[in-house]
Amino acid sequence: MDRRDFVTDLARLAALCAVVPNGWRVSGRPRFADDPFQLGVASGDPTPDGGVLWTRLAPRPLEPDGGMEGLRVTVSWQVAEDEGFARVVQQGRAMAAPELGFSVHVDVDGLAPDRWYFYRFTAGDAASPVGRLRTAPAAGAVTPLRLAVASCQHWEQGLFTAYGHLAREELDLVAHLGDYIYEGGGAPDRVRTHSGLEVRTVDDYRRRYAQYKADPLLQAAHRRCPWIVTWDDHEVDNNYAGGVGENGMESEEQMHARRAAGYQAWWEHQPVRVPRARSWADLDVTRRVSWGGLADLWMLDGRQYRSDQACGDGSRVVPCGAWADPARTMLGERQERWLADGLAASRARWQVLGNQVMVAPLDDRAGAEQRVSMDQWSGYPAARERLLRTIGERAANRAVVLTGDIHANWANELRPDFARPEQPAVAVEFVGTSISSGGDGSERWNSVTDALLAENPHLRWHNNRRGYLSCTVTAEAWTTEYRTLAYVSRPDAPVETPARWRTTHGRPGLQRL
Numbered sequence: 328m329d330r331r332d333f334v335t336d337l338a339r340l341a342a343l344c345a346v347v348p349n350g351w352r353v354s355g356r357p358r359f360a361d362d363p364f365q366l367g368v369a370s371g372d373p374t375p376d377g378g379v380l381w382t383r384l385a386p387r388p389l390e391p392d393g394g395m396e397g398l399r400v401t402v403s404w405q406v407a408e409d410e411g412f413a414r415v416v417q418q419g420r421a422m423a424a425p426e427l428g429f430s431v432h433v434d435v436d437g438l439a440p441d442r443w444y445f446y447r448f449t450a451g452d453a454a455s456p457v458g459r460l461r462t463a464p465a466a467g468a469v470t471p472l473r474l475a476v477a478s479c480q481h482w483e484q485g486l487f488t489a490y491g492h493l494a495r496e497e498l499d500l501v502a503h504l505g506d507y508i509y510e511g512g513g514a515p516d517r518v519r520t521h522s523g524l525e526v527r528t529v530d531d532y533r534r535r536y537a538q539y540k541a542d543p544l545l546q547a548a549h550r551r552c553p554w555i556v557t558w559d560d561h562e563v564d565n566n567y568a569g570g571v572g573e574n575g576m577e578s579e580e581q582m583h584a585r586r587a588a589g590y591q592a593w594w595e596h597q598p599v600r601v602p603r604a605r606s607w608a609d610l611d612v613t614r615r616v617s618w619g620g621l622a623d624l625w626m627l628d629g630r631q632y633r634s635d636q637a638c639g640d641g642s643r644v645v646p647c648g649a650w651a652d653p654a655r656t657m658l659g660e661r662q663e664r665w666l667a668d669g670l671a672a673s674r675a676r677w678q679v680l681g682n683q684v685m686v687a688p689l690d691d692r693a694g695a696e697q698r699v700s701m702d703q704w705s706g707y708p709a710a711r712e713r714l715l716r717t718i719g720e721r722a723a724n725r726a727v728v729l730t731g732d733i734h735a736n737w738a739n740e741l742r743p744d745f746a747r748p749e750q751p752a753v754a755v756e757f758v759g760t761s762i763s764s765g766g767d768g769s770e771r772w773n774s775v776t777d778a779l780l781a782e783n784p785h786l787r788w789h790n791n792r793r794g795y796l797s798c799t800v801t802a803e804a805w806t807t808e809y810r811t812l813a814y815v816s817r818p819d820a821p822v823e824t825p826a827r828w829r830t831t832h833g834r835p836g837l838q839r840l
């Protein structure tokens with residue numbers, strides 16, 4: 328299915344619902360008592376001739392329907408070459424409908440490659456803020472890329488100061504690797520479980536996204552440039568694996584319903600182009616975004632298709648239980664094949680994996696005994712070996728894995744057998760810290776001693792501050808600057824760059840600059 332069909336299908340769905348006598352009112356000239364664009368605007372998934380534009384109408388964001396009271400609204404959109412909208416190059420209308428949370432997704436095409444554009448929405452008398460969309464370079468064109476990488480924004484644990492700094496950088500793209508919301512905690516929730524307040528229904532998740540999306544710094548970062556977004560666990564449930572929840576308490580039906588709610592709300596709040604699924608619970612978010620001939624970005628889903636964690640999750644001494652079973656999978660067979668075939672076919676200089684959990688092992692036991700995280704790729708050793716052999720065969724020394732999840736910075740070298748550090752690396756991994764999860768942080772985790780780093784020679788650098796990654800990619804080299812903040816518990820922390828690491832196209836491993 329191509330993207331036009333997808334948008335047409337949604338329009339058809341909306342039209343179908345409109346003729347059903349259901350009491351919903353339709354308005355082309357709505358009057359809003361409060362600004363309906365309080366959740367901002369966003370662009371994403373750029374192509375050489377367009378991208379996705381997003382907004383969601385929510386005059387009272389924390390109400391279950393955003394305060395729309397069932398009102399079906401026509402929203403107008405414009406794309407212009409200039410910020411003043413004197414030279415409008417595309418415009419049209421879209422429907423904001425209750426069944427899709429009054430979200431608006433416009434898949435624009437017909438634009439020129441490698442260009443900046445401005446976009447905005449209007450509904451009734453209300454106008455949205457202006458956002459920027461940058462189209463991707465034309466196929467084959469090797470154009471440098473400025474890419475930021477973000478993950479893990481916990482609203483209660485810290486301010487989104489990092490986004491204020493990110494929004495002031497000259498960037499082409501932001502990749503978000505998941506934990507855009509957290510399902511636990513939070514003020515406007517109703518459902519109390521044994522693990523605290525957790526969101527479960529689509530209305531719960533919508534209000535949680537509204538709470539996060541109202542943040543002005545997050546909005547500024549979205550306005551700045553297109554984003555490419557995937558998810559991790561907290562968009563549904565901490566450390567869930569396929570159809571198994573964190574606590575293993577939910578039935579298959581309950582987990583299916585929760586995934587459907589979480590995935591639908593995710594879609595409603597992100598500027599993404601992903602094909603429809605028969606059920607929201609099966610939404611497939613894996614996709615490739617091409618930056619001309621410079622880079623292909625493979626956005627992965629390491630949650631929906633994975634085998635359950637071995638040996639009861641957590642950190643475990645291995646081997647244990649089914650840990651090493653080659654049938655166990657992180658990506659699922661279909662996604663593994665899609666990635667392997669894609670890497671073989673791609674002619675881009677760099678292959679970039681938008682990945683959830685750390686690939687490199689972090690063994691915290693001295694000597695031959697190994698203890699590793701069951702939730703990370705270390706908990707899926709056969710799947711990790713398949714991944715790294717595939718990269719070694721098809722994209723050696725031009726593959727970069729971008730990772731989130733663990734609220735700390737790491738610079739890692741990846742090789743198919745980590746027990747043999749004398750072998751050359753086949754790829755590098757930049758693990759980006761959290762935007763705010765974990766609070767102020769520290770220079771290092773207490774557990775990261777010199778002895779631990781010696782035990783894990785593939786881990787070249789570590790830091791436990793909040794922030795994001797700022798990457799500069801050229802045909803010859805990939806440079807990652809680790810941006811950090813000294814605190815997120817109070818506003819306005821200045822940004823620092825404690826380390827810069829580079830990998831050179833065609834050469835194994837990392838160099839510190």
Ligand SMILES: [Fe+2]
Nearest residue numbers: 479506732764
């Ligand atoms: Fe997280």
